[in-house]
Amino acid sequence: MVTPTHQGKSNTLSPQKAINLLPEVPTQTPRKLSPREQRDCDVIERLIKSYFLIVRKNIQDCVPKAIMHFLVNHVKDNLQSELVTHLYKHDHFETLLQESEHVAVRRKEASEMLKALQKASHIIGEIRETHMW
Numbered sequence: 001m002v003t004p005t006h007q008g009k010s011n012t013l014s015p016q017k018a019i020n021l022l023p024e025v026p027t028q029t030p031r032k033l034s035p036r037e038q039r040d041c042d043v044i045e046r047l048i049k050s051y052f053l054i055v056r057k058n059i060q061d062c063v064p065k066a067i068m069h070f071l072v073n074h075v076k077d078n079l080q081s082e083l084v085t086h087l088y089k090h091d092h093f094e095t096l097l098q099e100s101e102h103v104a105v106r107r108k109e110a111s112e113m114l115k116a117l118q119k120a121s122h123i124i125g126e127i128r129e130t131h132m133w
Helices: 035-087 090-097 101-129
Strands: none
Touching: 035 090
């Protein structure tokens, strides 16, 4: 939209946007409020402040809920599938299936304990079978 400029005495057209100027604010001196009007204004002011405090509290309460909904639930829903995808990569099978040294030692100890307990159970069974009269 092309509007005339108001600079200097030139009436040339300029490719600037039109500016909407507000009418001047009246400069009347405000009238004195009656006690009832003043009280009503105070009540309205308090109600508006209370309303904005309630809105502010609601927004403060909604922020953690929104974070939980959009961020945490998304991670929770997609984390397991992502981990399983990385787990089943063929490049890592050897390292994932390799038994740690600590577990190997514990397995060997448990195997030796099992053999010793089986031998002890066999000996106890033989003692029960022999009749001592």
